[in-house]
Amino acid sequence: MLAMVLREPGGRLVAESRPDPEPGPGEIRIRVEACAVCRTDLHVIDGDLPQAVYPIVPGHEVVGRVEALGPGVTGPRPGLRVGVPWLAHTCGRCAYCESGRENLCDRPDFTGCTRDGGFATHLVAEAAFTIPLDPSLDPVATAPLLCAGLIGWRSLRMAGTAETIGLYGFGAAAHIVAQICRWQGRRVLAVTRPDDRRAQDFARSLGAVWAGGSDEAPPEPLDAALLFAPDGRLVPAALGAVRKGGRVVCGGIHMSDIPRFPYDLLWGERAVLSVANLTREDARTFFEVVPRAGIVTHTRAYPLTRANAAILSHRSGRLEGAAVLVP
Numbered sequence: 001m002l003a004m005v006l007r008e009p010g011g012r013l014v015a016e017s018r019p020d021p022e023p024g025p026g027e028i029r030i031r032v033e034a035c036a037v038c039r040t041d042l043h044v045i046d047g048d049l050p051q052a053v054y055p056i057v058p059g060h061e062v063v064g065r066v067e068a069l070g071p072g073v074t075g076p077r078p079g080l081r082v083g084v085p086w087l088a089h090t091c092g093r094c095a096y097c098e099s100g101r102e103n104l105c106d107r108p109d110f111t112g113c114t115r116d117g118g119f120a121t122h123l124v125a126e127a128a129f130t131i132p133l134d135p136s137l138d139p140v141a142t143a144p145l146l147c148a149g150l151i152g153w154r155s156l157r158m159a160g161t162a163e164t165i166g167l168y169g170f171g172a173a174a175h176i177v178a179q180i181c182r183w184q185g186r187r188v189l190a191v192t193r194p195d196d197r198r199a200q201d202f203a204r205s206l207g208a209v210w211a212g213g214s215d216e217a218p219p220e221p222l223d224a225a226l227l228f229a230p231d232g233r234l235v236p237a238a239l240g241a242v243r244k245g246g247r248v249v250c251g252g253i254h255m256s257d258i259p260r261f262p263y264d265l266l267w268g269e270r271a272v273l274s275v276a277n278l279t280r281e282d283a284r285t286f287f288e289v290v291p292r293a294g295i296v297t298h299t300r301a302y303p304l305t306r307a308n309a310a311i312l313s314h315r316s317g318r319l320e321g322a323a324v325l326v327p
Helices: 040-047 139-145 148-158 172-184 197-205 234-241 282-293 305-317
Strands: 002-006 013-017 026-037 064-071 081-084 085-089 122-126 162-168 187-192 210-211 222-225 244-252 271-274 299-303 320-324
Touching: 002 139, 002 197, 013 187, 013 305, 026 085, 026 139, 040 148, 040 187, 040 305, 064 122, 064 139, 064 271, 081 122, 081 139, 085 122, 085 234, 122 282, 139 282, 139 320, 148 197, 148 282, 162 172, 162 234, 162 271, 172 197, 172 282, 187 197, 187 244, 197 210, 234 244
Parallel strands: 162 187, 162 222, 187 210, 222 244, 244 271, 299 320
Antiparallel strands: 002 013, 026 064, 026 122, 026 320, 064 081
């Protein structure tokens, strides 16, 4: 197999030839068809996540075909298409797991962070944490749904019944959420980097009723704001934009420090929430919605060996949608 390996934080990914991995008990080997690049991969590369281990093969938006089963595994059977998301394992015994909140497990594993991920031709995953996928789906178009879609979906659900929603940072997650909001009849206002006309035009093309820079105030009060950009300065800005009783949902795994802000911004029963990881139930409900909502992902494919170029494109914010690595 070929893997793009990050040997230490802050480094470049290096191509390595390795023996094909052998699945252990409860595991399956997957031949990767596509793996999208996520903002979280950048945090792994930059050393922002204390749980990350190195060297590591990043990548947690994986689509592939089952190639081999480990001991004790009866399915999914070889040849079937599956997705491999961020959440790779939970203990199943802590209070969070036992109460249906496995995303908060005390002893989890994460694909492309604590165990090797999908920037490779093959990977091994725990069978119980893979997601069955329709074999007719396009792997490249489907890959961003495995995290950008799932985290966006969980963030939107945490916004409750909000009708007017601000999306802060219009990248891979927001461009999927905007389509769900349009299908659900909600109104979307998109907040991008200042003067990012391309992102603003992209947002309007997906149904946003307004799009502007983070140096502008939205033209009307928001019921909720979903933050996908990892800039802590956006939290008080979003609080200032939501009406009383509104929610500000932080969808990223890492964010720069939130600056001090006056209590008046929080008063009025406004709330700041964070989204942590995802659950298998999130995946089940989201992939039921995808065809009904007619979600179309916008992607740019890169050969696996050009992983560093794909990462640079994602980091620069020049992409509309998501970069996807294809072995």
